[in-house]
Amino acid sequence: MEQMTKSNRLIxxxxxxxxxxxxxxxLFVSFVISASLYLALMLFSRLTGYWTGWFPLESISSVAIGTLVLSAILFRRPDREQAARLIDQRQGTKDLFLTVTMLEQAVGNYKPLVAQDAEKQAQKIKPSQVVEFAWAKRVGWVCASTLVLFLTLQYAPQLDPFGEVQAxxxxxxxxxxxxKEKKATKARMAELKNKDNGAGDEESKDVKLAVENLKSDFRKMTPGKKQENAKTLAGHQKSLGGKWRQRAEENMKSMMMKADQAQKFGGMSKDDGMKKWSKELQEGSTQSLTKEMDELKDQLQRLMKEKDPVKREKLQNEIQKKLKEMESFAREQTSSKPMAAALKRAMKQMQMAQSKGLSPEEAFKEAMESMDLAKMELKEVAQSAKDMKKLEEAxxxxxxxxxxxxxxxxxxEACENCMTLEDYEELYAEMMGGEMPGEGTGNEGQGGGGKVDEDDTGDKGFKTEKSKSAITAGKVLLSFKSKGLSVSGEAxxxxxxxxxxLKQGMSEAIMQEQIPPGYHDGIKKYFNSLEKKTDENTPQK
Known part of the structure; x- marks a missing residue:
């Protein structure tokens, strides 16, 4: 068999x-099958609107993957007998090389003759003459088919007869x-965690520092230098007033004014719960609202575990209703846009639990994250209330x-032991003396509003004179109309x-901070007294 080297190498x-x-x-057959199947499915999607998400531009690579997988399944490696038979067929050697593949098992004296003849023929035969690679035509078909698939994928119109595309x-x-909202929630939570706020019942650090600087300058006041003292105090007034206005514009102005108007101008709150929330926030407390939010989180966890569809829908409606109330309170009463946005985001995320592209667990989990963010925003609002109270006191x-x-x-140096603003308030009240509230009669100071007895005896020094003021045209203060009965109730x-x-204009002035906070209560009491007198003077039917 050593003499059959050329024959074996040829085979x-x-x-x-x-x-x-x-x-x-x-490969070619697999490509035709894969491309045909892809084209059929794509045309079905374009004509009906179904499976539109299956066919982005990169989906055309599935044809190549399908071709490789299918070709691996269809491929069968040829053996020596198949190669020898092909040589005999193409070269007309009458099964000579097929016989060569069987010589090892053959019996007889003819084997040297067959080997000698096969070696002579092997010298004349080239493998390329037996198996020719006709690849150019098939490669052309593959390229043209791929181009057709690409153009169809890019430019074939998308029909939507059943509304599937829009859905x-x-x-x-x-x-x-x-x-997008998930990222926004995480970013805002990180921002609030890094924000420098006060701890517990204290005001924020920048307000605390401003108040401490004020008390420090109180201790540095020098007798006999009124102008220098006034200049220092004016600087603090500008700084503290700016901080107060900043917080009023950010969160608390609308809430405090609406609550005060509802209570002192005769209005009523829409809901007792919201009224309680508003009152607590003005005092810097978040206890009731935080408790409500914690209960909502517990209900969300129960909703995630609930399997009964009826109970699930009922619980979801309850949560949505409470979230809507809180969002309305945050938007209308506190004017805290971040808090209202967090609660609104929680409502949206709950609704997204029914979306096909999201799992309910993921949607409810993000809703709870938004609730946590709302709690953090609530603390910001309460902190602003504490800061405003401290700033107003200062x-x-x-x-x-x-x-x-x-x-x-x-x-x-007049008050060595003065440590708090209350200590300085007491000190300055003593220094002002008569300008402080008095008993109402007999002593200096502002009276208590009681009726003072009058004594008409004695010379009061009154003089009867006529004003020499120029008479000029001005606003009509009083006018008389023709005789007749007046319309009942017109006056x-x-x-x-x-x-x-007048109340509306004064309310707007208060909202726009045109009136210092110290005058708000007196103005509101005055208008309430006007309404009370009007009611008392109205004749009963």
Whole structure:
């Protein structure tokens, strides 16, 4: 068998070329099958609107993957007998090389003759003459088919006879919005965690520092230097007033004004729960609202575990209703846009639990994250309330210090043990003396409002004179109309309208911070007294 080297080498080379040819044919057949199936499914999707998410531009790579997988299944490697038979067929050697593959098992004296003849023929035969690679035509078909698939995928119109495309686009938009809001929640939570706020019942650090600087300058006041003292106090007044306005604009102004108007201008709150929330927030407390939010989180966890569809729907409606109430309170009463946005985001995420592109567990989990963010925003609102209260207290004491400085000057050493604003308030009240509230009769100070007895005896020094003021055209204060019966209730109606307009204008002035906080209560009491007198003077029917 050592004399059959050329014959065996020829068979092996033909076998390798035949294997490549068979694999190439399998690839081509697999490509035709994969491309045809892809084209059919894509056209079905474009015509009906179903499975639109299956066919983005990169989906065309599935044809190549399908071709490789299918060709691996269809490929069968040829053996030596197949290669030898092909040589005999193509070269007309009458089964000579097929016989060579069987000589090892054959019996007889003819084997040397067969081997000698096969060696002579092997010298004349080239493997390329037996197996020719006709790849150019098939490669052309593959390239043309791929181009057709690409153009069809890019430019074939998308029909939507059953509304499936619109529904799928809506779901995709929901998923994108969900992911966007998820990132926004995480970013805002990180921002609030890094924010420098006060701890517990204390005001924030910047307000605390401003108040401490004010008290420090109180201790540095020098007697006999009224101008320098006034300049220092004016600087603090500007700084503290700016901080107060900043917090009022951010969160608390609308809530505090609406609550005060509802209580002191005769209005009523829409809901007792919201009224309680508003009152607590003005005092810097979040106890009731935090408790409500914790209960909502517990209900969300129960909703995730609930399997009964009826109970599940009922529980979800309850949660949505409470979230809507809280969102309305945050938006209308506190004017805290971040808190309202977090609660609104929680409602949306609960609704997204029914979306096809999201799992209910993921949606409910993010809703609870938004609830945690709302709690953090609530603490921000409460912190602003604490800061505003402290700033108003500081501004009040500062105003007293300015009056005391104008009257007799300030001495920083007058109160060695003064540590708090209350201590300085008491000090300046003593320094102002007669400007403090008095008993109402007999002593100096502002009276208590009681009736003072009058004595008409004695010379009061009154003189009867006529003013020499120039008479000029001005606003009509009084006019007379023709005789006749007046319309019943017309005067009262005009009076009430005038009072209402004045109240509205004063309310707007308070909202726009045109009036210092110290005058708010007195103004509101005055208008309440006008309404009370009107009701008392109204004749009973």
């Amino acid at each position: 092996e080379r033909v076998q390798r070329r035949l294997a490549l040819a068979v694999w190439g044919r399998a 799928a686009e809506t779901e995709q938009e929901k998923v994108k919005e969900f992911q 501004l009040k004491v500062l105003q007293m210090a300015k009056k005391a400085n104008d009257k007799s000057g300030l001495d920083g 009262k109606k005009n009076y009430n309208k005038l009072v209402t307009d």
